Amino acid sequence: MVDIEATGSSSRRHRIVELAVVQLDRGLRVQGEFSTLVDPEGPVGPTHIHGIEPGDLTSAPRFADIAARLLGLLRGRVLVGHNVGCDRAFLVAEYARLGVELPSVPEACTMRLAERYFRSPRGLSLRACAEAAGLPGWSEHTALGDARTCGRLFARYAAEDEAELAEAAAVEWPRLSHMTEAQAPWIGRQGRSRALEENVPGRRMVSFAGNGGA
Numbered sequence: 001m002v003d004i005e006a007t008g009s010s011s012r013r014h015r016i017v018e019l020a021v022v023q024l025d026r027g028l029r030v031q032g033e034f035s036t037l038v039d040p041e042g043p044v045g046p047t048h049i050h051g052i053e054p055g056d057l058t059s060a061p062r063f064a065d066i067a068a069r070l071l072g073l074l075r076g077r078v079l080v081g082h083n084v085g086c087d088r089a090f091l092v093a094e095y096a097r098l099g100v101e102l103p104s105v106p107e108a109c110t111m112r113l114a115e116r117y118f119r120s121p122r123g124l125s126l127r128a129c130a131e132a133a134g135l136p137g138w139s140e141h142t143a144l145g146d147a148r149t150c151g152r153l154f155a156r157y158a159a160e161d162e163a164e165l166a167e168a169a170a171v172e173w174p175r176l177s178h179m180t181e182a183q184a185p186w187i188g189r190q191g192r193s194r195a196l197e198e199n200v201p202g203r204r205m206v207s208f209a210g211n212g213g214a
Helices: 063-074 084-097 126-132 143-157 162-170
Strands: 002-006 016-024 030-037 079-081 107-109
Touching: 002 079, 002 084, 002 143, 016 063, 016 084, 016 143, 030 063, 030 143, 063 084, 079 084, 079 143, 084 107, 126 143
Parallel strands: 079 107
Antiparallel strands: 002 016, 016 030
């Protein structure tokens, strides 16, 4: 699962200000969670939506500082999100600024899946879809909160698909030879470090997860 908060709606003109990745294994169980604020190197955008103030980003890494590690988290996986095309567009734009082209990978969109399962008369927003699926509330418009809820939706919607997972594992992802995956720490909201060693088993950040998941 991938979710981003951004400084605006255009992937060409705006920047990522927070991102989260929730990894699921083949059984759709949580393998690892990763989130960080991101310094957009400019205005933070709609604080009234994402709740992020300029002062929250004092210690936040730039996208370039987390780019290599993020590639490692996404490699070999199905890219899943709520309106996943938007999340992908921002990732493509951020990597393009670093001279890196993201490959085409298998994708699944929980917003599209919601049109077949638990469709809400209130529309296809993440909140409406979660309520229709009987999922409780969460911290909306936080990247990690939204990614977790998206993961729970996906687990409700999707049966295990070995063919799609095998296809995802076979995709060749770029490697940033001039960067290492041990880069700047990922900084969560309230300035709390999201470093690997701070997490506990069962809901932890992992430096490696086997191919074949979401």
